[in-house]
Amino acid sequence: MTSDDYGIREREALTERYPGLDVLVSDPANAQTASRTNLASHLTPREEHYIRTHHRTPDIDADGWTISLTGLVEHETDLSMSELRCEFPTESVVHMMECSGNSRRYFDPDAEGDQWGDGAVGNAVWTGTSVSAVLDEYGAATDGGLWLSAMGGEAPPDKDVFCRSIPMAKVVDDCLLAYEMNGTPMSAEHGFPVRLIVPGWFGNNSVKWVEEIRVMETMVNGEEWTDRNGRDYTQYQQSSYRITPAQDNEPTRHESVDVFSTYDQLTEAVEEVENAYLFDQLVKSLIIAPADDSTLPVSAVELAGIAWSGEERVERIEISTDGGGSWDDAEFVGPDLGPYAPTKFRYVWEPEPGEHTLCSRATDEAGRTQPATLSKPEQELRGIENDQYPWNQKGYGNNAYLPHAITVEVTE
Template identity: 75%
Template sequence: MAPDGPDPRRRGSLTERYPGLDVLVDEPPNAQTAARSNLATPITPRDEHFVRVHHRTPEIDADEWTVSLAGLVEDEAELSMEELRCAFPTESVVHTMECSGNGRTYFEPDAEGDQWSFGAVGNAVWTGTPMSAVLDEYGGATDDGLWLSAMGGEAPPDKDVFCRSIPLAKVREDCLLAYEMNGAPMAPEHGYPVRLVVPGWFGNNSVKWVEEIRVMDGMVEGEAWTDRDGQDYTQYQQSSYRIVPDQDEQPDRHRSVDTVSTYDQMTEDEGVRNAYLFDQLVKSLLTTPEDGATLSGPRIELSGVAWSGEDAVERVEVSTDGGESWDEATFVGPDLGRYALDRFRYVWEPEPGEHTLCSRATDERGRTQPATVSDPEDELRGIENDEFPWNVKGYGNNAYRPLGVTVEVEA
């Protein structure tokens, strides 16, 4: 594949280097793909792939950068980028990465944070070193119930460190220490020189600018991690990226959880009260036509994309009357793997007038997108009665009705 996108060492304005993005905030840089049609291609070009940064985009010399391996391993190590590239196997995965705040703008009242709409998602080829190979080389523990914590190197000394804990079983299954995106070194905003990629999981788990990985018997939690050398390593695991309804002041903190599935955590009566944003939820989006389009002709093709984290998308349905009735769409190639977008099409024979078009996907476990987002007063913690739970930071929204488009069909 030919390299695309900006050179990782090139600096300049975010808009200049990512012309396909709608910039929400310049500093720290946060931007989403600007048009639905940008997601219609099998692979999202880097200048159209969303950018999410918490603190700053660090200036990094890859020749000097190392990743520390510590914790429950036989031999601790400092791994250079050259070692990661040359001393281990290389693998690639096509992964649809969605920001867990995608769709936040559709919450009413407004949820906290940047108001992402539909565009904080992208389908890219990530290439790097399998985490399993690194752990095997240095005698990483293999016991059940262990976790791997990955720490990013972007936080200033007075800020919380971006750290995520991932179940070791998932890490060994298919996670990468990625150093390429779409066939070229990653751009700075995407994690250059190295990023943990967790296929099928929300983007908050794919830690950028990785400088330390640690095998542990639990997630980052407790005093040792809330004040480690004067910095809090637990914020982005235990407080942020949780489903917290309006009636809760703070989420409960856990050292470990038995249920990892985001959806299952949201629907269990007992267990985790405030679900962690781990694997992605089933979702779909019409890529054509755009909202507000004027259309004509006896037959109009509607197209879109769908994804479902670690589970296969079983079917996609399309409605041309705002969700009152549904017809099944047809999947169209290519098949880029378990974690890639599925593309679909639907041929519509419309009547003249205004129409609201929607799509909804169902995964292989029978889980279907809900219609709307609930009211805060409903105090939902999970998907119930065709509603996604309103939550303070607007995470995880996979409701289909807010993503609908309104079009006019000419006679």
């Protein structure tokens, strides 16, 4: 079988298993929800929840899978899935997880990587074991300045290992080693048998197929993080998932940072961390009804949408029907599913005939608001300035509201 034949077969199989997804690449599997309307439900079914992978999806026997706990611990151990499920309390969290490359296609010129639209996001109930409980059981150090590095077990011998370092303060607060998604064991593409869940943070931090967790004084960094096969453990922490302007060849590496807010790194802390790390999610919103390019009658129209953020809840939603020229407040609707769940909103609009550009703008409890536009590479922005989100080489973090606007035609 040729690689082309394999790719075609994988795409067909992926489409059959996930009929609500638009498959960008099948080998490795990368797919986004096919329509904004798929985000209208309170929970995103797994068939419509985006998939992001760097290597081929592994076929794992859960009965033989273990998670190694190493580093600054009194008792290193290999934890089986049975022990994880049965010997620790079970916890759940509702988390609106967004791929850090979501909305990459709106950058001009194109940024590197798969051209995600705005569907690399989904809301699910993740169930598993508190990482804090595991660390406590085996005498791990949990001081505030430490880090926990999680390593995925999917990388082949000739590929870099997917590894992310999470600050210990976040780990002990609410991170999970999850084995269920929406009440049933998660699928292989979503991380079966176990993945790290970092609530409110970009999906690149929620490592799938977790094979090892290591308590450390620093983030993964340095030549010692290359194994005997030449696989690098630092790539996805120190080089990828950083805001890198066009003029930078390689982002500055740090052993540790004190500012964990992505937004703060993109604003007030730019001098300290020139190339922001993609940690917690940025405040963002989408209008999901009516659909883009709709034709509407001259009568009252209900606009519906969804908003989410990172460590802070969404506090305010504004709607503009003239491309950002003027704004009016929308109202929140639906149940409160927790601090990391999305917020639904509605707005009743009585339009005049003509073409209208509709956009939404969210603000969180910390006063962080979506910027308006995207900068150009030649501006060499490293952070959010003058209501512009910075163009960056990998197209990460785009939460500007104008690129996500929709256009409708109102007729008599």
